[in-house]
Amino acid sequence: MQGNGFKLGLTIFFVGLCGFYLFPSVQNLYVSYQMDQMSAEERQEYERENQQRLESIRESSLNLGLDLQGGMHVTLQMQVSSLLDQLASNKDAAFREALNAASERAQQEDISVVNAFVQEFESRNPDGRLSRYYRSEPDNLTRRSSNDEVQDYLSSRVDDALDTAMQIVRNRVDRYGVTEPSIQQQGSRRVSVELPGVEEEERVRNLLESASQLTFHLMGEPQQLQASVQRIIDYYEPTAADSARIAEASTDTTGQAAGSDTSEATEGTALATQSQQDAESQEGTALSEPGSEGSSGPQNPLLSVMQPLPRQGSPTVGYVQGPDTAQVNDLIRDPEVQNMIPSGVQFLWTGNPVPGTDNTYALLAVRDEAELTGDVITEASVTFSRQTNEPKVSMAMNSEGARIWGRVTKANVGEQVAIVLDGRVYSYPNIEGPIMGGRTEISGLESRQEAQDIVTILQSGSMQAPVDIIEERTVGPSLGEASIRAGLISVIVGLLLVVLFMIMYYHTAGVVADVALLLNVILILGILAGFNATLTLPGIAGIVLTIGMAVDANVLIYDRVREEQATGKTLRAAISAGYEQSLSAILDANITTFFMGVILYSFGVGPVQGFAVTLMAGILSSLFTAIIVTRLIFDYMVEERRMDVSYG
Amino acid sequence: MRLFENADYSLVSSRRIGYVISGTLLAVSIISLLVRGLALGIDFRGGYEFVVGNVGDVQTVDVRAALSGPLGSQPEVKTYGETSLLIRASRAEDDEASTTEVQNLILSTIQEEFPGSNPEIEKTSVVGPRFAEDLRQGAIYAVFGALAVIFLYILVRFEWRYSVGAVAALMHDVTITLGLFSILAGVVPFSLQIDQGIIAAFLTIVGYSLNDTVVVFDRVREYVNLFKTESFPTIVNKSINATLSRTVVTSVTTLIVVTVLFVFGGEVLRGFSFALIFGVIVGTYSSVFVASPTIVELHRRLEQPA
Numbered sequence: 039m040q041g042n043g044f045k046l047g048l049t050i051f052f053v054g055l056c057g058f059y060l061f062p063s064v065q066n067l068y069v070s071y072q073m074d075q076m077s078a079e080e081r082q083e084y085e086r087e088n089q090q091r092l093e094s095i096r097e098s099s100l101n102l103g104l105d106l107q108g109g110m111h112v113t114l115q116m117q118v119s120s121l122l123d124q125l126a127s128n129k130d131a132a133f134r135e136a137l138n139a140a141s142e143r144a145q146q147e148d149i150s151v152v153n154a155f156v157q158e159f160e161s162r163n164p165d166g167r168l169s170r171y172y173r174s175e176p177d178n179l180t181r182r183s184s185n186d187e188v189q190d191y192l193s194s195r196v197d198d199a200l201d202t203a204m205q206i207v208r209n210r211v212d213r214y215g216v217t218e219p220s221i222q223q224q225g226s227r228r229v230s231v232e233l234p235g236v237e238e239e240e241r242v243r244n245l246l247e248s249a250s251q252l253t254f255h256l257m258g259e260p261q262q263l264q265a266s267v268q269r270i271i272d273y274y275e276p277t278a279a280d281s282a283r284i285a286e287a288s289t290d291t292t293g294q295a296a297g298s299d300t301s302e303a304t305e306g307t308a309l310a311t312q313s314q315q316d317a318e319s320q321e322g323t324a325l326s327e328p329g330s331e332g333s334s335g336p337q338n339p340l341l342s343v344m345q346p347l348p349r350q351g352s353p354t355v356g357y358v359q360g361p362d363t364a365q366v367n368d369l370i371r372d373p374e375v376q377n378m379i380p381s382g383v384q385f386l387w388t389g390n391p392v393p394g395t396d397n398t399y400a401l402l403a404v405r406d407e408a409e410l411t412g413d414v415i416t417e418a419s420v421t422f423s424r425q426t427n428e429p430k431v432s433m434a435m436n437s438e439g440a441r442i443w444g445r446v447t448k449a450n451v452g453e454q455v456a457i458v459l460d461g462r463v464y465s466y467p468n469i470e471g472p473i474m475g476g477r478t479e480i481s482g483l484e485s486r487q488e489a490q491d492i493v494t495i496l497q498s499g500s501m502q503a504p505v506d507i508i509e510e511r512t513v514g515p516s517l518g519e520a521s522i523r524a525g526l527i528s529v530i531v532g533l534l535l536v537v538l539f540m541i542m543y544y545h546t547a548g549v550v551a552d553v554a555l556l557l558n559v560i561l562i563l564g565i566l567a568g569f570n571a572t573l574t575l576p577g578i579a580g581i582v583l584t585i586g587m588a589v590d591a592n593v594l595i596y597d598r599v600r601e602e603q604a605t606g607k608t609l610r611a612a613i614s615a616g617y618e619q620s621l622s623a624i625l626d627a628n629i630t631t632f633f634m635g636v637i638l639y640s641f642g643v644g645p646v647q648g649f650a651v652t653l654m655a656g657i658l659s660s661l662f663t664a665i666i667v668t669r670l671i672f673d674y675m676v677e678e679r680r681m682d683v684s685y686g
Numbered sequence: 687m688r689l690f691e692n693a694d695y696s697l698v699s700s701r702r703i704g705y706v707i708s709g710t711l712l713a714v715s716i717i718s719l720l721v722r723g724l725a726l727g728i729d730f731r732g733g734y735e736f737v738v739g740n741v742g743d744v745q746t747v748d749v750r751a752a753l754s755g756p757l758g759s760q761p762e763v764k765t766y767g768e769t770s771l772l773i774r775a776s777r778a779e780d781d782e783a784s785t786t787e788v789q790n791l792i793l794s795t796i797q798e799e800f801p802g803s804n805p806e807i808e809k810t811s812v813v814g815p816r817f818a819e820d821l822r823q824g825a826i827y828a829v830f831g832a833l834a835v836i837f838l839y840i841l842v843r844f845e846w847r848y849s850v851g852a853v854a855a856l857m858h859d860v861t862i863t864l865g866l867f868s869i870l871a872g873v874v875p876f877s878l879q880i881d882q883g884i885i886a887a888f889l890t891i892v893g894y895s896l897n898d899t900v901v902v903f904d905r906v907r908e909y910v911n912l913f914k915t916e917s918f919p920t921i922v923n924k925s926i927n928a929t930l931s932r933t934v935v936t937s938v939t940t941l942i943v944v945t946v947l948f949v950f951g952g953e954v955l956r957g958f959s960f961a962l963i964f965g966v967i968v969g970t971y972s973s974v975f976v977a978s979p980t981i982v983e984l985h986r987r988l989e990q991p992a
Contacts, residue, residue, distance in 0.1 A: 105954070113817060145816055148823070239810060240786040361756065361791060508814035510785060517737065517808045520767075524952030531950055532943040539939060543687045576883060579947055579955050583890065583962070586943030587897070590936040594901065597932045600691070623904035626843055630900060631893035633835050638889050641828035646882045653890070686687055 042673055045666050052662065053557070056564020063099035063567055097218075100567045103574030105645050106522050108515035109234040110242055114207065114505040116227045118144070118151035121199050121503035122192060126171040132163055133171055150226055152192045156185060196227065199502040204229050209498035210245050229505070239512050241491060248460050249504040250495040252412025254446070254478075255456045257353035257466060258383035258403030267346055267355055269378045274340040274369065340369050344401070353403045353454060353466070355385055360397040363387060382406050389462035390484050402463050404456045409446045412459075414439025414476075418496040420489040423481070429489040431480040433496070440476025448472035459492065460504075525578035532582045533559065540589060544596050545684040550671050551592040554663035558588050561659035562652060571655075574648030584656030590627070591664030594620040600685050609683060613672055617665070624665065632657045690930040697974060698923040698982055704975030708858060715865020724864065725871045727881030728811060730825065732818035733777045734788055737809035739770040744800050746771065752799040756791050764877060767953045770808060772877065777815070785812050825885045832889055833857070836896060844903055847984040852899050855977035859895045859968045860888055866964055876956040883954075887961035894940065895969030898933055899977040905929050906981070918985045922978050930974075937970045 069092065073081050085092060104111050119141035126133060140155035159166060168188040169181050177191050204221060207229060211219045220232040236242055343362035347354045358366050369375065370385060379385065380403070388400045417434040435443060446455070447469050456466040457480050465482040483489045513521075537555065540548035562581055566573055599616030607615060632654055639650035675681040728735045741749070749771060750763040757775050766772040773792060789807060796805045813821070833853055840849040871878045905925035913921055944966060948959035 115814075115816075146819075148820070239789070239807075243784070243786060361787070506814070507785070507812070508817040510810060510812040512807075512810040514739075514806075514808040516739070521952055521954060524950055524955075528947050528950045532946040535942045535946065536939050539942065543935060575952075575954055576886060576958070579951060579958065582943050582947050582951075583940070586940040587894065587936070589939050590897065590932075593932050593935045593939075597929075597935075600688075601928070604692075619908075623901045626900045626904055627897040630836055630839055630896045633839065634832055634889045634893035637828050637832045637835065638886055641824040641831075642882055642886065646886045649883075649886050653893075 042670060045670050049667055049670065052561065052564075055568065056561055059564050059567040060100070060560070062095050063563075066095050066099040069095060098567075100563065101570065101572040102522075103572045103577065103645060103648055104232060104234060104511070104518075105513050105575045106518050106525075106573065107234055108237070108513050108518035109232065110236040110239060111509075111511045112231045112233070112242075112246060112507055113224065113509035114203070114229045114231065114246060115508045116196075116200055116203055116229075116501075117504045117506065118196055118227055119155070121196060122151065122155055124503065125192070125195060127173070128171055132159070132166065136162055150193070150196075152189060152196055155192075156189045160185065195502075200227060200229070202499070203501050203503075203505055206250070206498045206501055207231060207246060210494055213494045213498065214242065214245060228508070235515070236512075237514065239510075241487070243507060243510070245491055245494065247505060247507055248495045250412065250498065250500040251460055251504075252415065252496060252500070253408035253458045254410040254443075255404045255406075255408055255458055256446075256450060257454045257456055258380055258405060260352055262380045263353060263355070263383070263403045266378050266380050270370075270375050271338065271340060271346060273375060273378065274338050276338060340366070347400075353456075355401040355403055357392065357395075357398050357400055360391065360399060363399055366401065379403075386456070386458060386461060386463050388482070389459065389464040390482060390488075393482070400463075402456065402466060404458065404463060404466075408458075409455070410435075410439060410442050412496065412500055414442070415496055418493045420486065420493055421479070428481065429483050429486045431483070431489050431492045431496070433478050433480070435476035435478070437476070440474070443476055443478065444472055444474045459495075464492075521575045525575055525582075528582050529559070529578060529585070532585050536585055536589060540592075544592075544686040547592075547596050547599075547672075547683060547685045550668050550675075550683075551589055551596070551664075553671065554592065554668045555585065555588060557667060558656070558659050558663045559585065561663065562655045565655040565659060566652065569651075571651045572648055573652075574645040576645045577648035577652040580649045580652030580656060584652065584660060587631075588656060588660035588664065591620075591624045591660060592668060594624055595664070595668070596685050603685065610676055613676065613683075617669055621665070624661070628657050628661055688931070689934055690927075693927040693930045695927060695930075696923060697926050698919045698979065701975065701979040701982070704979060708972075708976055711862050711865070712858065715862050715868070718865050718868040719861075722868050722871070724868050725879045726822075727877075727879035727884075728774060728813045728818070729881040730818055730822040731776075732813050732815040734773075734775045734785065735809075735811040736773045736789065736792060736807055737766050737770050738773060738792065738796065738805045739808040740804050740806050741769065741771050741796060742800060742803040744771075744796075744803065748799075749773070749796065753792060753795055756795050757788070765875070770953075777812075785810070821882065825882070828885060828889065829860070829892075832892055836892070840900075840903075844907060847981050847988075848903050850984060851977040851980035852896060852903070854980045855899055855969075855972040856892050856895055858972050858976045859891055859965060862968050863888065863891060863961055863965050867961070874960075876953070876960070878957050878960070881957075883958045884961055887958045887965065890962060891965030891969055894966060895972055898936070898970055898973035901929050901932065902926055902973055902978055903981075906978075919982050922982050926974055926978055933970060933973070937966060940966050 073084060076084060119137055122137060122140075123129070136159035137155055139158040140151055143149060143154045143158070144151040156168065159168060167181075167183075168185045169179065169183040172188050172191065173179050173181065174191065177194075179187065179191050183191075200223065204223060208219075208221050211221065211231065211233065216233045216236060218234055220230075222230050224230045231246065233242065343365050344356040344358045346356040370379075382405055383403050384406050385401050386404050388402065390399075392398050392400050414435045415433050416436050416439075419432055421430050421432045422428065423430055451469050451471055454466045454468050456463045457478070458464070459480070464480045467481070480489075480492060483492070533555070537552045540551050540555075542548070544551065559581065562584065565571075566577075571577075595616050598620040599612050602612035602615045602619075603609070635650045635654035635657065639647050639654070642650060672683060675683055746763040746765060750761060753761050753763070753773070753775075759776055762772075762774040764772045775788065789810065793805050793807065796803055833856060836856065837849045837853050840852050867878050867880065867884070902925055905928055906922055909916075909921045909925050909928075910918075913924070916924075941963065944959050944962040947955055948963055951959055
């Protein structure tokens with residue numbers, strides 16, 4: 039038993055350590071089981087009384103991956119090219135060309151947008167200076183600054199923007215209320231967000247993706263708009279005869295809709311909700327279904343999806359069913375059509391369906407230039423309209439904002455002003471009179487929850503550049519539970535079958551290997567808990583696989599012992615030789631598999647990393663149990679108890 | 687119980703049979719890979735993947751037909767577990783429709799077309815094209831990185847001929863498993879698309895197959911010093927036979943657990959465990975019939991000077 043004291047000590051130490059790390063997880067299981075037995079009230083009471091204890095148990099118990107407990111994983115990517123665009127001044131064709139080429143390239147290959155932009159610009163304009171576009175006094179960036187300096191400046195601005203974006207995402211997630219979210223930077227322009235237990239995917243998507251760029255715009259000139267929309271319709275008109283008929287139909291609309299244009303004052307802000315009036319006028323005119331009039335001949339692609347509504351005093355281009363908006367976007371993106379849109383005006387969708395309709399959105403003509411931006415907002419809260427009880431977001435502005443807002447509203451009494459959040463028009467009320475106090479509100483919201491989310495977005499600050507969701511994985515709680523069950527059954531059945539096989543094949547020695555195997559599973563879980571790793575479904579698969587492969591070391595040893603016994607050695611000598619002779623094969627085989635784990639871990643994401651972690655943990659613990667623990671047991675059996683161990 | 691004890695098969699001298707089998711499998715695999723190609727999952731191709739539960743008794747063909755119009759492309763629809771459907775839709779580069787819109791479109795279409803169903807989204811995966819490109823690159827790096835690391839490790843621990851033998855066996859295993867995925871895609875009732883999980887399975891196969899190979903090589907190394915008078919092919923043959931029992935036992939225990947995973951592990955792990963079952967079999971075969979013959983051939987050609 040030479041040196042076995044050390045081995046024994048090591049074994050006790052590791053097992054103790056794993057027990058220490060696994061204790062909270064066992065506690066957690068026990069507490070959850072207890073709480074499942076309680077009634078709802080008892081449970082609430084219990085949770086209240088033991089809140090701190092419960093939290094600490096949960097925090098230190100084994101983390102389950104999103105694929106097991108349900109939740110949402112999102113990777114966000116910042117639109118760096120949009121940031122570069124915003125930071126620049128004196129933009130010209132050369133700038134735009136280089137920026138477009140750079141963002142194309144960054145789509146195709148693994149290169150930072152800033153570097154791609156500088157390269158593209160320099161290749162197009164060998165003598166060009168980027169300082170033409172980028173100047174910043176605080177950063178010592180002047181007209182004379184070299185392109186390298188500009189590049190450094192841009193890179194640091196991108197880093198700042200990503201930091202801000204992460205902070206904003208963190209704020210929003212906290213306000214939304216997620217237990218144990220994880221928000222991590224990935225590379226130079228990505229953020230990965232893990233939200234356990236989240237089910238309202240749609241809401242979270244909006245919350246995360248929103249750049250929270252709030253702007254106030256005046257509307258396009260209705261008369262100009264009317265002519266422009268007519269031209270666009272004509273452009274898509276297949277034949278001249280059809281075109282005349284449509285023109286007639288649209289004048290009809292104009293005549294009837296004009297009558298319903300009365301304004302109704304809302305409290306405090308002297309603004310009227312125009313979107314509501316549009317809905318009423320739509321009901322009043324009872325327009326024919328889009329597309330039906332063209333059914334006899336070739337259809338006008340625009341009219342088949344859009345109900346045009348340009349009329350006196352309204353900045354509305356038309357009404358479109360939700361699913362068709364993408365198609366209309368495509369039609370409008372046509373360069374010819376872009377030229378027909380009045381200059382200085384852009385077409386934007388409403389944020390919500392037009393009130394009174396199920397899924398109809400209005401396309402509005404809004405001036406490009408923002409009168410005011412959201413950074414003047416100092417306060418935002420959810421309020422309810424006294425008359426309709428409709429939820430609203432009330433906002434207060436700082437003094438500068440209030441001054442501008444006062445000037446704008448004073449100069450445009452009777453006009454409409456669009457409140458635009460992230461490129462969607464939420465409301466476009468009439469200005470009833472000058473608003474001096476700097477208060478304003480967003481109406482036309484669908485629910486209290488939406489109002490609450492907008493408040494969250496406004497309060498969390500605005501992103502310097504928009505972010506997009508480039509990857510999303512959501513697992514519902516029921517699927518997660520099913521996965522836990524499937525994983526558990528696999529572990530138990532796998533373990534049982536391997537244990538039986540080993541006893542059948544190696545008899546007593548098989549029992550020893552099985553003891554090592556069970557210890558192995560506990561050690562793997564302990565290692566996972568100790569390193570604060572996350573258990574995922576592929577991770578469980580890794581454990582099951584380890585159960586099958588971990589016995590390999592024992593199989594190697596036992597077969598060697600059998601061989602040594604066959605040469606006539608005593609049991610003791612055979613065991614000793616068996617362990618020694620098989621060590622190099624065991625180590626070589628396991629080290630290479632361990633490398634696979636390392637490689638998988640460094641390339642994979644999420645669940646696959648979970649697999650890699652358990653694979654590596656399994657190799658370490660199986661080496662320990664198969665070489666050290668089983669040897670201890672054999673030494674005890676053979677040397678202390680003088681037992682005759684059967685190797686089958 | 688003892689299997690293959692004192693085994694004495696002349697495996698090395700009959701290695702040509704192995705060459706024929708491997709050659710045929712490789713040829714079939716490569717042809718299928720070239721002709722049929724591989725179905726990449728959304729991880730590597732980008733797109734949407736939804737698991738829609740509670741759809742009731744519907745035919746996948748009908749769902750596919752119903753969704754083709756609204757989605758504007760032909761989605762892929764498969765049964766998933768007992769009452770769920772797996773729906774995969776591609777996502778164009780300039781697609782502006784948000785995930786929420788696509789998701790709602792699928793739900794409302796199914797609800798309208800199949801009265802009595804009450805569909806709900808159980809799982810969503812959305813991968814953007816650029817992200818897919820990154821994942822694809824990562825997977826390629828991982829597989830080739832793994833092969834390079836193995837080559838170097840064996841080079842350090844053994845010698846170059848063993849490195850070549852081991853890597854040849856691994857490429858043989860991966861190619862044939864990929865070929866099987868290519869041949870069976872669409873034939874078996876579960877998804878065989880190549881995603882990150884499958885890459886993980888491939889690397890595990892590589893690790894497992896190497897395990898087997900290294901055990902044989904280790905014995906060859908030992909016997910080369912022990913039986914100095916024997917010819918190299920005889921030594922290799924002895925080594926294979928001496929380790930045959932272990933090779934088979936470990937394969938059996940590993941096959942047990944991967945089969946358990948395939949049966950009980952649920953829909954998520956089906957493709958993964960399928961790859962492993964096949965990989966364990968091919969990996970075991972290749973350490974005997976590819977890796978060992980390779981070192982014999984290399985030894986023979988280089989030891990026989992003109």
